[in-house]
Amino acid sequence: MLETLGLSAEAAAVYQVMLSHPAADVAGLAGASGLTPAQVHDCLDELGQYMLVRASGEHPGQLRAVSPEIGLADMITRQEADLAARQAHLAASRAAVTRMVAERADHRTTQGERILGLDGIQDLLERLGRAVRTEVIGVQPGIQTIADIEAARPADAEAFSRGVTMRTLYQEAARKHPHLEVHAHWLLSQGGEVRTAPTIPQRMVIFDRTQAVVPIDPADHRRGALHVTEPGILTALLDLFEQAWNTAVPLGATRYDEPESGLSGTERELLRLLGGGLTDETAAQRLGTSSRTVRRQMAAIMERLNATSRFEAGIKAAQRGWLQ
Template structure:
C-alpha cells in the first residue's frame, strides 16, 4: 500500500527486507526479494531518493533502512502538503467560478440569467431537460429533499425516454439516505451512470456541455440559481465534474473496504484531511457528514491500529502503509 506514497511494489519489498534483515548485503536482499542484483540496486536508488535508506556508519559501502517512524512520516507529511495544496487550488477555482456566477447574476450578461425561487428553478430544469440532445451531467453535494427529487423525475423521465445519456454524482454520505439511494437506483435502472465520492464539486446541472444551472450562493441554494451559457464558466464546471467522476465509485459497484487495511474510501479520506490539519467540523463539511460521525470513524481506526491518540494513529497508519 506504500505505492500511494510514491514507491513501487518492488521497492517496498526491498525496504521491508532491509528492515527485517538489517545485516543482509545487497546480493542477499536481491535473493530474498527474487530480484537480480541490478534490479535491487535500482530499487535501492529509488528508496534513497525518497530518503528511506541512508549510508551505513557500521558497514562502509552499504546502506541501512531508515526507521518507518521517521522515513514514512516524512513521506506522509509531503503527501499531506501536496493534498493541502491541491485542495487549496480547487477551493480557489471553485471560489473564482462562484464569483463569476455571482457577478453575472448581479449585473446581468448575455450569458447568464438569474432565477429566483424554486418554482422558477424547477421550470428551467424541465426546459433544459427537454432541450437536451446528447447528455445531462449533474453534481449533487450534500442532501436533497424528497420533494426536490420528486420534482426532478418528470424531466429526467422525459430525457431518458429520448435516449439522453445521464451521469449523476452524489456524496458518499447519501448512500445512507434511503430516498436518495432509491432515486439513484431508479436512474441506474434506466441506464444512467451514478457514482459517489467523499467530496464533489458544487451543485450543478450541465446540458449538452452548452448550458448549466448553478446556485448563486453554493452555501444556500435556495437564494436562487443562474442559468449559464458562458464558455469560460462551463469549461471550469466541466473540469470539476470530470475530475470528480473519474475518481468516484459507481453506486452499483458498492464501496468495499480495502482487504489489507479494512479502510473505506471515506475513512482514508478522513485520515488524509485530518493529517493535513483540518478540524473535525471542516472535514465533516467536506465529506457531507457530521463531526460526530468523524469522531466515530477515528475511534474505530484508532482501535484497529491500537493507537492511544490521533497523532499515534497517523504514524501507525503510515507505518502500515494505510496512506
Template sequence: MFEGLGLSSLAESVYLAMLQHPDESLDVLARRLDVDHAQIRVALDELTGISLLQVFPGRPAPRAVRPEIGLSALVARQQAEMARRHQQIEEGTAALSTLLAERAESRPAETEPGIERLSGIEAIRDRLSELARGCEWEASSFMPGGAQSEENINASRELDAEAIDRGVRLRTVYQDSVRNHRPTLEYAQWLSGLGSEVRTTASLPLRMLIVDRRVAVVPLDTAEQEGTAAVVISSVGIITALTALFNSVWRSATVLGAARRRDDDGLSSQERQVLRLLAAGLTDEAIARQLGVSVRTARRVASDLHTRLGARSRFQAGAQAVSRAWITPDDLE
C-alpha cells in the same frame, strides 16, 4: 517496459542488467551495455533518485533493489502523486466556480459574459426545468449532501424520466452516504433502472448540473441565501474545467449497486477522505457535513481509523497515515 513509471530507456537497461548480474563491476556493466562511464553514472543517479539502487558500505558499486520492493514502491509513489494531482484539479476547479459565484453575488446588477444570476428558489427551478427539457444528449450532475429532500426528488422525477425517454445520457454522482437514506437510495435505484448511470463517492466538491457540456448551473451558498441563488455559466473555458472536474470524480466513483471498493491499503474512499479531512484539521461536525453523514457516523469512522493507525491524536493519525502512504504530506497543510 517501464517508460510509464518515468524510467529512461538507459536507466531501465542498467537496472535490468544489474538485477541479472548483481556482482559485475561498473566497467563490465558499461561494456555489456556498450555505453561509456558518463552514461552509466547518469543512469545510476536516476535510479538512485527513485530508490531503485542501494549503496552498501565497502562495496564499490551499488546493488539493484529487488523489483517487488523497488518498483512496487515507485508505483505507489506515482499513484499517490496522481491522486494528489487529481485532488488539486478538483480543488482548483471548485475554487474557480466558487469565485465566479462570489463575483455574481457581489455584483448582482452587472451583466458579465457567460454568467447569468438566478435569485429565488422558483427562478432556479424554472431555469433548471428549461435546461432539462432542452437537453439534447447528456446531463451530468453532482448531488452532495447525502439525503435529498422529498421536494427535490419529486421535482426531478418527471424531468429525468422525459430525458431518458429522449435518449439523453444522465450521469449522476451522489455521496456514499446516500446508501443510508432509503428514499434517496430508492430514487437513485429508480434512475438506474431506467437506464441512467448513477455512481457514488465519499465527498463532492460542490453541487452542479452540466447540460450538453455547454452550460452549467452552480448554486450560490451564502449564509443569508443558502439554496436561494445560483449562477448559470456558459463560458467555454469554465465549462471545460467543470466537465474535467466531473469526469475526474466520475472515473473514481463506485457504480450504484456495486460493492464499495477498498484499495490496496484496505481503505474505502470514504475512509481515505476522512483521513484527509482529519489531517486538514476539520472538526467532526465539519467532516460530517462534507461527507453528508451524521456526526455520530463521522466520529465512528474517525475513531476506527485512529485505532487502525495506533494514534492517540489527529496530528499523530495524520503523521502515521503519511508514513504508511495512506495520504500525502500535502494533505497535512
C-alpha cells in the same frame, strides 16, 4: 347533426319541424316536437340568434325557418370567420411570448444569469430540462430530500423518453439512505449512470455541455444560482466533473476495503481531510454526513491504530502509507 353547429337538440328539433310544417304556430310546434310552448319560445329565441328564423310575410305574427341552403351556410361562414379571428389572436399571443423571451435573453450576459430563490432555480432547471437534447450531467452533494426527488422525477422521465443520457454523481453517504438508493436504481433502470465518491465537487447541473447551473453560495444552494454559458467556465466545470467521475464507484459495484489498510474509502478520505486541518464539522459537510459520525469513525480508526490522540493517529497512518 345540427348540434355540431352549436344548436341545442331542442332548437334543432323545432327547426326541423318548422321546415316540414311552415304554417305551424307555437302550439303546433310544441305538439310536433314534444316540447312545452315555453320551451318552443326559448328555441325560437335561440334560432333567432343563429339567424335561422325570420318574420313570416305570409303568416303575420309568426316566424318562418330560413332554408338550410342559406341559413346553415351562413352559420358555417360566421364560424369560419370566428375561427380565423381566434387563430389571429393566438398568433398575436405567440408573437408576444416570443418577444418577451427574446427580451429576457437580451438581458442575460454571456457569462451567466443570476437566479435568486428556490422557485427561480426550479423554473430555470425546468426550462433547460425541456430544451436539453443529448446529455445531462449532475453533481448532487449532501442528501436530496424525498420532495426534491419527486419534484424532479417527471422531468427526468420525459428527458429519458427523448433519448437524453444522464450521469449523476452522489456522495458515498447517499448509499445509506433508502430513498436515494431507490432513486438511483430508478435512474439506472431508465438508462442513466450513477456513481458515488466520498467527496465530490460542488453542486452543478450541465445541459448538453453548453449550459450549466451552479449555486451562488455552495453552502446554501437554495439561495440562488448562476446560469453559466461561458465556454471557458463550462470547460473547467466539465473537467472537474470528469476527474471526479473517473475515480468514483458505479452504483451496484462492490467496494472492497483497501487490502493493506483495512480502511473504507470514506475512512481514508476522512483521514485526509482531518490531516489537512479541517474541523469535524467541515469534514462532515464534505463527506455528506454528521460531525457525530465523523467523531465515531475517527475513534474507530484511532483504536485500530492503537493511538491515544488524533495527532498520533495521523503520524501512524502516514507511517503505514494509509494517507498516500
